[in-house]
Amino acid sequence: MFTIVSPAPRGDDLEYTTTRHHPSVKDEIDMDIEEQGGEFGEGPSRLASPGETITSAQAFMRGHGTYVENEDLVSALTGTIERVNKLVSVRALKSRYNPEVGDLVVGRITEVGPRRWKVDANARQDAVLMLSSINLPGGVQRRKLESDELQMRNFFEEGDLLVAEVQAFFADGAMSLHTRSLKYGKLRNGHLVMVPPALVRRLKSHFYALPCGVDLILGLNGYIWVSKHVKQSEQEGEEGFDAEAVYSNKNDDIDVATRTAIARVSNIIRALARHSTPLTDVLLVEAYDWAIDQDISVKDLSAEETSEAMVAAITFRA
Amino acid sequence: MNRPELLSSYNYRSDGRRPTEMRSLSLLLSQHPQADGSATVTHGLTEVMVTVFGPRESKNKAGLAHDRAVLSVTLDVPVFSGVPGGRRGRSDKRNMEFTSNIKNTFEPVIQTHLHPRSQIDINIQILQADGSLLQAAVNATTLALIDAGVPMSDYVCATTCALHDSTPLLDLNSLEENDLPNLTVAVLPRSNKVTLVTLETQLAVERFEEMLKMAVEAGKLVHREMLRAVQNRSEKLMRAIESVGGGVGGRPDHRQGEERDVEMYAGNDL
Numbered sequence: 001m002f003t004i005v006s007p008a009p010r011g012d013d014l015e016y017t018t019t020r021h022h023p024s025v026k027d028e029i030d031m032d033i034e035e036q037g038g039e040f041g042e043g044p045s046r047l048a049s050p051g052e053t054i055t056s057a058q059a060f061m062r063g064h065g066t067y068v069e070n071e072d073l074v075s076a077l078t079g080t081i082e083r084v085n086k087l088v089s090v091r092a093l094k095s096r097y098n099p100e101v102g103d104l105v106v107g108r109i110t111e112v113g114p115r116r117w118k119v120d121a122n123a124r125q126d127a128v129l130m131l132s133s134i135n136l137p138g139g140v141q142r143r144k145l146e147s148d149e150l151q152m153r154n155f156f157e158e159g160d161l162l163v164a165e166v167q168a169f170f171a172d173g174a175m176s177l178h179t180r181s182l183k184y185g186k187l188r189n190g191h192l193v194m195v196p197p198a199l200v201r202r203l204k205s206h207f208y209a210l211p212c213g214v215d216l217i218l219g220l221n222g223y224i225w226v227s228k229h230v231k232q233s234e235q236e237g238e239e240g241f242d243a244e245a246v247y248s249n250k251n252d253d254i255d256v257a258t259r260t261a262i263a264r265v266s267n268i269i270r271a272l273a274r275h276s277t278p279l280t281d282v283l284l285v286e287a288y289d290w291a292i293d294q295d296i297s298v299k300d301l302s303a304e305e306t307s308e309a310m311v312a313a314i315t316f317r318a
Numbered sequence: 319m320n321r322p323e324l325l326s327s328y329n330y331r332s333d334g335r336r337p338t339e340m341r342s343l344s345l346l347l348s349q350h351p352q353a354d355g356s357a358t359v360t361h362g363l364t365e366v367m368v369t370v371f372g373p374r375e376s377k378n379k380a381g382l383a384h385d386r387a388v389l390s391v392t393l394d395v396p397v398f399s400g401v402p403g404g405r406r407g408r409s410d411k412r413n414m415e416f417t418s419n420i421k422n423t424f425e426p427v428i429q430t431h432l433h434p435r436s437q438i439d440i441n442i443q444i445l446q447a448d449g450s451l452l453q454a455a456v457n458a459t460t461l462a463l464i465d466a467g468v469p470m471s472d473y474v475c476a477t478t479c480a481l482h483d484s485t486p487l488l489d490l491n492s493l494e495e496n497d498l499p500n501l502t503v504a505v506l507p508r509s510n511k512v513t514l515v516t517l518e519t520q521l522a523v524e525r526f527e528e529m530l531k532m533a534v535e536a537g538k539l540v541h542r543e544m545l546r547a548v549q550n551r552s553e554k555l556m557r558a559i560e561s562v563g564g565g566v567g568g569r570p571d572h573r574q575g576e577e578r579d580v581e582m583y584a585g586n587d588l
Contacts, residue, residue, distance in 0.1 A: 047552050049545060050464060051472035051508035065469060067429065074508070076429055076469035078548055080556070093555045095467025096354060096373065110375075118375075124387075124436045126375040172384070172434050198559070274351065276558035283562060315561045 048075035048090050055088060063089025097122045097197040097221035099175045103166045104206045106187070106219030107177070109156045115149055117156050119164070122197060122221040125174045129156070133167060133178035135185065137247065155247050161187040163217050163225065183207065189251050190215070190227025193266045195273035197222035208281040212261045212288055218279060226265050228254050263298045264291060271307030277315060286314045324494055325482045332493050333362075337482070340489040340536065345457075345547035347465045348555075355466025359458035361489060363448035368458040369441045370466040376437035386430035387438050391417040393455075394443045401447040402492075416452065417442075423456060423504050423514040429469040438468060449492035450478045452502045452516065457540060464548055473544055474513060476504040477536040479529045481521065486529050488536050501529060505537035 048054055052075045057068045065077040066088060075081070079092040099105070099121070110126055111118035119127040134155060136142050156162065163184050164177035179185050200206075200218050208216040209229055217225040254262075268287045272279060290313050291301060300306050322332050329337065341362030350356035353369035360366075376382045381390075393413045395406045406413055420440065428438070440462070442455050456476035463470060480487045480500035490500055499521045504514035512534065521529075 047549065047556075049473075049548055050470045051506070067471060069471075069509075074471070076471060077467060078464050078552055079467070092467030093552055093559075094348070094355070094465065120375070124373040124375075124433050174435070276555055278559055278562050280562070 046080050047078070048081050049078050050076055054081060054090075059086070061087045063087045065090030065092065094196055094198055096124055099123055099127075099166050099169070099221070101166050101168060103202070103220040104163065104217075105166060105177065105221045106161065106163050106192070106217055106223035106225050107221070108192075108223075109158050109160045109162070112152055112156070112158060115152075117152070119162070119177060121175070121177075121219075122194070122223060123175065125172070127164075127166075127175045127177050128170070129162075129164065129177045129179070133176070133180060135180055135182075135246070156186065157249075160249075161192060161225065163187055163219065185246050186248075187217075187225050187227065188248065189230070189254060190225055191262050191266050193224045193226060193269045193273075195222045195224060195269060195279070196276070199273055199276065199278050200224070201278060203280075210265065210281065210285060210288065212265070212285075213258055214261050214265050216265070216281065216284070224269055224279070226262050226269070228252065228258050228262065260298060264288065264301065267298055267301035268310070271301055271310060274307060275311040277311055283314055290314060322493060324497060325485060325487070329485075331487060333491055337485050337487050338532070338536075340477075340539070341491070343540070343543055345461060345544060347461055347547060347551040353462075353466070355462045355464070355468070357458045357461035357465060358445075359454050359461065361450055361454050361457075362491060363446055364450055364454045364491075365444075365446040366451065366454040366458045367443045367445055368455065368462040369443075370438065370459075370462040370468065371441075372438040372466070373433040373436035373468065374439070376435070378437075382435055382437070385434050387428070387433040387436045388430070389421050389425055389428070389438050389440060391420045391440045391442065393417050394441065396444070399444040399447050401444055401451070416455070419452060419514065419516065420455060420459060423474060424459060424463070426513060427470050427472060427474055427506065428463065429471060432469055438463075447492065449490045449495040450502070452476065453478045453489070456502075456504050456514065457544070461544060461547065465551070472506040472508045473541055474504050475507060475537040475540040475544065476502060476514065477533045477540060478502050479533040479536070481525055481529060484525070486525075486532050488532065501526075501533065503530060503533035503537065505534050505541075507538050507541040510534070 053072045054066065054075055055073050057071050057073045060073055062068050062073060065075060065079065066073055067076050073088055075090045077090045077092045079090050082089050082091055105121045107119035107121035107127060109117050110120045115131045117129040119129050121127045131148060131152060132144055136144060136148060162179060164179045165184060166175050167178040168176045170176060197220065200220050200222055202220065206218045210216055213229045215227045215229050265284065265288065268284060268291065269279060272287065277283070287310055290310055296306055324332055325337065331337065344360040346358040348356060349358055350369050353371055355370040356368065358365065358367045373387045376388065381388055393416055395401050420442065440459055442459065444451060453476040456474055460474045477488060478490045478500055480490050480494050480498035482498055487494060499519040501515060501517040503512060505512050
């Protein structure tokens with residue numbers, strides 16, 4: 001006999017908390033807050049505003065979104081106050097994309113330069129994609145040659161869309177991208193939707209295949225790629241990485257049903273973004289089913305009343 | 319001359335206000351879907367919308383600074399706005415003065431050193447003009463920058479003050495602005511510093527201090543309203559983000575996790 005043990009839901013996780021701590025650290029923090037007489041970090045006072053004194057700079061360390069003035073720790077942003085031990089920072093509720101190493105981003109080439117591309121990724125500066133951080137045609141192991149430098153526009157041209165990972169940062173804070181994986185590379189057969197970056201959170205996977213025959217890439221920079229579904233086997237041919245397919249600029253044939261589905265998903269994403277609803281695949285599938293159930297045409301999805309009704313329906317269920 | 323009476327003998331202004339009474343103020347945030355931050359500020363019949371883009375990659379490589387973000391301010395004065403003087407081009411002297419006023423006001427307040435090699439674009443649109451344009455533009459720019467998540471050391475709150483005989487008047491409409499010596503003051507409420515004072519007419523020195531003090535006080539009042547508007551918008555945003563609950567991906571992950579656990583236990587025992 002064996003019993004099936006399902007993990008008990010942990011109370012803390014049901015509520016969204018932006019930082020999670022190991023229980024022992026948590027106890028310490030709770031104690032700290034008590035010591036501080038609950039100065040901050042409690043319920044509704046979690047929001048700070050520019051020029052607002054958060055706490056004393058002597059007892060705490062200055063993190064992002066704060067500055068020190070006359071021994072006071074002052075907020076420089078409007079957002080939630082976060083604390084890790086002695087480090088206090090303020091995270092803006094809405095801002096441009098704040099890159100971190102390992103993030104998945106969708107971007108657009110803005111410039112072709114010497115051995116590098118500039119990529120607009122909704123960040124504070126354009127990202128850099130080095131020629132040496134892409135997969136060159138002819139095998140993953142191939143090294144870059146001088147001839148590659150002369151034909152960079154065969155790989156990526158201005159205006160091309162791509163999905164990449166943040167590899168590192170330069171000294172001035174610009175990010176360096178790489179596409180050295182078969183999952184990454186040039187995008188085609190789809191549609192770009194831009195939403196505020198705060199609505200896309202870090203997930204286990206940012207690639208989704210929705211049941212309606214649409215693939216979804218949720219870039220952490222708020223750029224979302226909605227495209228025709230590609231079968232797994234076609235996607236990853238072993239070694240089968242031929243330049244034709246990977247750097248091709250031609251779309252496949254997309255039938256009307258798929259086009260409709262892509263447009264519908266895009267409109268749903270836009271409608272959710274207008275109501276500042278964070279995006280998940282579950283939510284999108286629910287919204288899609290709701291739209292089909294209610295028999296709402298693709299273009300009506302962008303109407304204000306419809307999107308309101310949709311947001312109300314799905315966030316209530318979720 | 320049949321000039322309107324700016325302050326009646328009963329101490330009422332031409333639009334029925336008391337000397338230190340401000341016009342109705344409305345502050346709307348995040349209205350523009352494309353901009354990183356936006357705000358529409360209405361002081362009575364003056365309405366100004368400001369959109370902020372950035373910090374973002376600078377289009378103009380020559381103007382780029384290696385150690386800080388640069389501000390670029392543009393002003394749109396549509397014909398319907400009712401700004402006197404007819405159509406204005408981008409290179410109009412009055413426009414340039416206005417934009418450089420805004421730029422100089424905000425440059426020391428925005429923490430530009432945090433975003434090197436980038437540019438912050440501020441676009442000001444006058445939707446309706448009835449005096450105190452600079453005041454409305456400064457207030458709207460503050461809110462739009464806050465909305466865009468641009469780090470600033472403080473709010474910037476602007477007010478106008480004029481002198482009628484010996485009575486200071488607050489928040490001027492266009493009638494008063496055209497006829498009376500007036501100044502626009504922008505204050506940082508936290509430090510009580512003044513980042514902008516403009517005075518285009520002559521004024522008795524002994525009156526100036528009184529007017530400045532009054533404008534600074536009024537600025538703090540505006541600050542209180544701004545705080546309320548920002549708080550309101552932030553709470554709304556937070557509610558919307560939390561409405562999904564469990565954090566993004568919380569639910570599906572959880573479900574998948576359960577299934578995987580079941581398989582694992584079964585596999586172990588068989």
